[in-house]
Every structure is written in C-alpha cells, then in structure tokens.
Amino acid sequence: MTEYSNPVLSGFHPDPSVCRVGDTFYLASSSFEYFPGIPLHSSTDLVTWNRIGHAIDRPGQVPLHDVNDSGGLYAPTLRHHDGLFYLACTVVGGEHPGSFYLTATDAAGPWSEPVWLDDAQGIDPTIHFADGKAWWAGCRPAASPEWEQQTEIWLRELDLDAGTLVGEEHVLWTGALRGAVWSEGPHLFDHDGWVYLVTAEGGTERNHAVSIARSRSVTGPFEGCPRNPILTHRHLGEDFPVQNVGHADLVEAEDGSWWALVLGVRSLDGFHVLGRETFLTPVAWQDGWPVLNPGVGRLSETGSTPWPGGTPRPATLHDDFTASTALGAHWLSIRGPADFVDSGGDGLVLLSTDTDLSGDGTPAFLGMRLRDPEMRASMRVAPPKHATAGLALRQSAAFHLRLELSMDEHGWRADAIAHENGVDSVVGTVLGDLDPANGDMTLAAELHGLEVRFSITVGADTHTVAEADARILSSERAGGFVGTLVGPFVAGGLGAAVTVRSFHYRPGLS
Template sequence: MKYTNPVIPGFYPDPSVCFANGKYYLAASTFQYFPGVALFESDDLVNWEQFGYALTRPEQVMLKNINSSGGVFAPTIRYNGGRFYMVTTNDTTHENFYVYTDDIYGEWSDPITVDQGGIDPSLYFEDGRVYFMSNGSDDEGKGGVVQCEIDIATGKKLTASKCIWQGSGGRYLESPHLYKIGEWYYLMAAEGGTEYGHMITLSRSKSVWGPFENCPSNPILTNRNKAPYIIQGIGHGDLVFDKSGNLFILSLGFRQIHMWMPYHNLGREVFLTPARLTDDGWIAAGLDGTTDESYEIAGDFAQKPIKEYTFASTDPGIDWCYLRTPDMADYTLTKEKYTLRGSSLTLDDVDSPTFIALRQRGFCFELCCDVGVTDGEGGITIYMDENEHYEIAVRKAADSYEAILRLNIGGIKHIQTAIPLEGSKARLCIEGDNLFYKFAVVSGDGSERRELGVGSTKYITSEVSGGFTGAMIGLYAVNGEAEFEGFALKYME
C-alpha cells in the first residue's frame, strides 16, 4: 500500500516508538503544554491514534510560568518486562526523569529523577541491566553522548557517567538511542540542529560501552540538501521493526509553507521512512538517504484522513491541551458547548490564561464557531507563543459588543478591525491555507459574511518566533465568561 508523509501531522515533535502486545506505541514532546508527552498507538505504523498523555498530574511535571518552548523536551518510550517506561527532560528545571506504568491506558507513576545532565534521555535494557544515556557532559567533563548504568527501581546511578560517542562532527549532538541487532550495538543520534541542517547519524560497537565507530555513510538520513522541497528538518529518529521484520525510522520533520518560502507553521511533525540493514552491517534509510512524501510498503490497509473536529468528535482530555498549569475549575466542557471563565491573564502572558487548544494539523482548513460573552473577551486564536498569535473575538465595549481581529507579531499588538455587533454573540470563522489566515464574521444562516482581515502564516512560524512548537488553534476567554457552540474544524488536504 502507499502512504503519505507525515504520518502524524501537526506539532508532535521528537517521536519515540516501541512495540508491545501486538501494537506500536509512540510518545511526542509537549514543551509548555499540559498534559505532558502525547501518546499514540498504531497497528501498522501509518495510522496513529492519540489515546492519552503520560504526564497528566501537575505534580508529575513543573510547568508554572515556564518559558515558551521550555518544559517537557524529547521523550523516549520503551517496554521491558511487562512495563512501559517514558524518560524525558524538563529543560526548565534541568532534570532528567522517567515515569512508568503497567497499563499504558491508565495513570503513570510519579517521576524518578536520574542524576545525569543533558537532554534527550533514553533507556536501554539488556540482561537485567538498565543503561541511561543523554547528550551532555560525563563525570570527567567530556561532552557527547553520555551513559551510565542505573537502578531502574530508584534511578540511582550504579556507574559513573561516561562519554561513549561524540558524533560525526555535526553541531548539537542529541537524541541518542541504543539498539542491539545481531552482534552489533547501534547508536543512532541527531546532529545539525533541529532546523534545515538536521540529520540522523549512526555508529556501532560490539560493546555497550564502545568504542563506537562512525557509519561511513553518515548522515544516514537527512533532507538538508533536498531542495527545492517542502519536507525539511528530518532528524531525531527512532528505529523500529514492523511485524514482518522490516525496519523503519520514525523521525521528526517539518513542511515549509511553500517551496520557495523557508517558513514552517505546523511545527515539527512525525514522518515514517523505510530503512534496511546493508550487506556490510550498517543501516540505510529511504531510497537515497532522504525522506520522501510517499512510499509503497507491504500491507493492505488504507491511510486514514485527518478527522473533522467538533466538540462531539473530540475528547477534551486527549485531543485538546492547555497552557502550563490550568485551573480546571475555569473549564466546563461538554459535547455541545465549551464554557470558559477567563481571568485577567491574556495570551500575551507567560502564564496560564484560560485557553484550550488543538494543534493545527494541515495547511488548508475551515473553522467556524459561535462565540458569546457577557463581559470581557472570548474568541479563537491562531497561537504560536505569547508574542506571535492572531485572534478573532467577541468583546464587551462600553454598553455594546463588537467583533475584533487582533494581530500580534513580536512587540507589535494591533487591533486590525473592530465592527459593532447587534448582540453579544457572533459566528466567528477562520479559513487557512499555506500563506494566509482569513478571518470573518458570518451570519447564522451563512447568508452574510463580513471579512475582518488577513494574517500571514509566515509570522506564526518557528523562523519568526523561535522555539520548538507549532501553531495551535485555541479557544480563550479574558475577564469574563465565554461560551463556544457549534465548533467545526475541517481540513481540506
């Protein structure tokens, strides 16, 4: 069958995968959003369904007032002895920790910290021993991929931290994962930075402690010189064998908004690339060491399209997420209506405004929702971070109500349009494509449409805002209660 990349569209970066009980399970980064570490399952590596999060309790992860693109960095998910483990970094508190569960659909444990620095931690299990690795500096101050043996029950180090590989020469060595295939230990990592120079590199050794030799074909996977091409930034991958013994790499990557415009607004997404063992015992990926838009692989299953999002078709505990440390008493969420009670906090604050969001998962979409307020402001936002976001909203203005379009880019916060409303409720609509977001107020029967303005997608991108997240489609309220009904989000791709 033929599949198209990305296999998980939208802001789900740093994928890690394991196989257990006949299914594939995947974990992805969440940074300042809560709950933390999104979890997916699949029967075929192509169709993925999110079923929850690993960090669902505030005491599991400190997110209060953290900087955007801080918080929960790249996770690794592994399965051993009937138990799932997820190890990650809180980059704001500089802690590496793991949680575990015997029921991946249930709650995960409280965190267990490991006294080793760096980011992008990973676990490797073999013969009753557990090895913990990250990128950083070892106990002698040597930088690279650093490894120690730990007691998995307590997180206590059983050996000194030792640098086992310093990469192939690219900058920002990260995302180390260790595998045993045959007689070889393969150490795969990312280099080049998680931008346009991103790449996956490989080394191997016959000892878990090295020395590791570089693959002569490094990088084994990169799109850094594949131009002009929409798919860029391929890197930070994890290896997995499918049920038939075929090898694949699940990696992050991103799609430019246009072939000739190096901006990306959807965040770093999940791409699937076929791989194979070579005759000389190394690993090759893709048709030519790059990730393509589509591949033919064995199987008789079909790739499912992105679903349409309504309140009835989504689960607020799975599809939706919040900023940092939400007060759940401010949210009343049903299949018919979402009611948000807003404080004085706004989307400009590095805090937890009343905000609930979906990831933007495709370039082209249509979204409409009926929004009503009594006091304050409530609306829909296209949100990258506290500095870059667009919103269309209904707000109280003296003794009347108005619909507004506000564009926020860097330090510029500008109300583009404000039009009076006959009542306190309006149907707000957004149309998105690769280059623009178009904002409008539509009458209840759809017969009248009042355009409020346009925002360029390129200003809601990592190239403008910095950081590691992606565009979110959010509902918010400020200084009063807002009601949202008739929410309908449809993708055109």
C-alpha cells in the same frame, strides 16, 4: 498493505520515539509547555496512529507551571521491557528542571509518578536494556569542546530498584562530523550482535540530520557509520518542501522489516507554521549499517507498509459542547490543567484567568494542533459580556494571531490582531449593531499557505475581518520548538467568561 502519505502524524508531534510490543507499535513525542504532556499513539501498520493517552496527565505529576514557551517536556524515549513500558524525558526550565522516567503496564496509562535522576545531566535521555541491566544515556555540552556547541552523549547504569544512576560514566559519542553541533536525541537499540546509537545532529533547523554509530558493547567504544549522516535534507536546498529532517528512532517489525520514524517540517517559501511533524521511511540493512529509504536517499512523499490498514482518525473534527462539555484528548492548555473550564451552562464556559495570551502562566486558552496547510477552524459562541473572547492561532505568548470579539451597549466589535514579538497590531476591524435576534456568533479562521483569513458570522451575514500574515506563526519568525495551536480563548480580568457552543475543524477551504 497500507499506503501512506507523509507525514504519518501531522501537526506538532516532534522528536518521535517508537517501540513495538507484539504486533503493535507505540509512539511518544515532545509536548514542551503544553498539558496534558507527552502524547502517546499506537498503530498496527505504522501509518494509522491513534492517540491512546498522555504520559503527563495529572496536576503536580511533573511541574510545568513556570516553564518558558518552548520549555518543559523535551524529547522522550519510549521503551518496553519485561512487561513494563518505560518513558524517559527531561523538563527544561522552571523550578524543577531535570530528567526523570515513568513506568506503566499499559502505554495508555496510568503512568507512574516520576522518578527523578538528580545527577542525570543535560537533555534528551534514553533508556536501554542490555546484559541484564538498565542503562541511561543523555546529551550535554562536551566537557572539553573542540568547537562551539559541541555536545557529548554519555551513559551510566540505572539501578531501577533504587531509582539512581550507579557505576562508571562512559562518554559514547561527540558527533559524527568534525564541527557538528548539537549531537543530541540519542536512542540505543540492538541488531545482529551490535549496539547502535542513533542521534540527531546539526540543530533542529535546516542543518538537521540523522547520524549513527555502533559498538559491540553498550559502553563503547562506538564507531561511526562511514556514510554519516544517514538521512538529511539539508543538501536539497531551501525550496525543498520537507526540511529540518532528523531525530530518528528505528524499530523492527514482527515480520523482520525495519522502519524509522523521523521529524521534519513542511515548508512553504522558507516558512513552516504547523511545527515539526512525524514522518515514516523504510530501512534496509547493508554491510551492518541501516540505509534509510534505499534507492531514494530522502523521505518519500508516499509509500506503503505490508500490514492491513487501521481505522484512520477523522480528518474533520466537530465538538458540540451543547451536547457534552467533556474535553477530548485533542485539547491542550498551557503549563497546566484547564481549570478555567466550567461545564455549567449550555456549552463550554471559559473563565478568564489572571493572565492573557500574551502573558506567562495559564491563560484561558484551549488549543488543538493545527495539522493541515489549508484548513478552516470555526467556533460558535454566545455574545460575551464584560469579556473579550475569540479564536486564536498560538505559536507562543509573543507570536500569535487572534480574532477578538467584544460587546458594549452600542453593539459588537471584531478585531483581527497580529501579535508579533510581544506587540499587538490591529490588522482589521468590523463593527455591528446589537440585535438580540441574531443570537450566537461564529468566529472563523482559514489558513491558506502563509495567509490567515478571519471572519465573523452574525445572523445570516458573514463579514471578512482581515487577512493576516501567517509567517508570524512560523518557527523561522518566532523561534522556539513548537507548532501552532488553534482554539478559543477569553480575557478581561477575573470573572470574565464566554460560552462556546461548538468548535469545528476541517482540512481544506472548500
């Protein structure tokens, strides 16, 4: 038995899609504008998830260089059939928007080049195998909407040999409830002679929900569950600590038990800064319909699965770049590979690009997912010359917090900056004399609920620079679909650089 605390995959891991091969479960989630894209995890207990790779991990595999913030890779579906993994996804925005699928013999990769389906309309595609055929379903605005933002789930056969959609199109579903908006994120699965269609509904905010329908045929007609929605937290009020629950995928374990992975957010005073995370709940079958977390009717804070526990990932992370400049899989860059990283020197060298954190393109920023409501992130750097370097908490180009360090002939300067709706506000400044004996400097950010405290350590002295409002990082304030990333950056024009000696992340503030 393995006990768990929700979420089981913390930090920005939205839109979970799960499948099982033997006794191993595999999970894919959205990554939007970040690279590498579509993180993949495996688990034998549905609790301990180990990152095994990314589906999009090569330059040019899927173009992301010009997608907007919260554009890019949306809502993948992961399935396994006849020895192959299949991953369906959508690129939103940029020069090559549209839907595609990849294949791999191993979920850890390598994954194939994308097969683009030019006539696959909309977003959130899924792939399903039935009756000796492959089927493709997606979400798009309803052709004849009865209300604003009504969508429809459509389906066509997928010819895997030709890599094209063929045959008649079928509209499967337009939402469980009258007036329901954004019936999306479809997943199809089989159980007891029925084909089930599970969808998200209500938009991925406070009204998010999970609904389900079934049919004897993959092409329909589908009937809705009389208990729809089968999971939501929208009726629990704005003060409930887990909100925005929806976008589920269901999976049968080897022992015949059923489980659902769903997204949700941990909310504090109506704001969440970590992004949409992955939660787990058991499923029971009653009268031919799934009941999620029977007897409770909502996500539980804790639970257990019947299998032995795996090896959990360390809560604390430490990268010593003086020992190795290889980037771990937890590091992400924006819209493309981190070509601005140079492994030369005694540490990780970040070279400024032609854009900064407030611009488009790929700024010289490396970020890892913020995954704890209380945490401390710190980095030790060599004093930057002819550059502005620092530690940033990024939600988007228009909404982020950063601690900037700069040098001149008089000494050093640390500025804490809140960048909200595209405008910089300096919320605190500390100045210091230049002393060669001080050597490296440590920049730190501590998150406590809805407050971020920035500090700088020079020699033996630690200076608090400012306390900043973390609500700037929330989706409620900033919009968008991503969570917060934390990590080093450098700016100051081409040729500017900073050497990062180490980076440390730990949950809690003790």
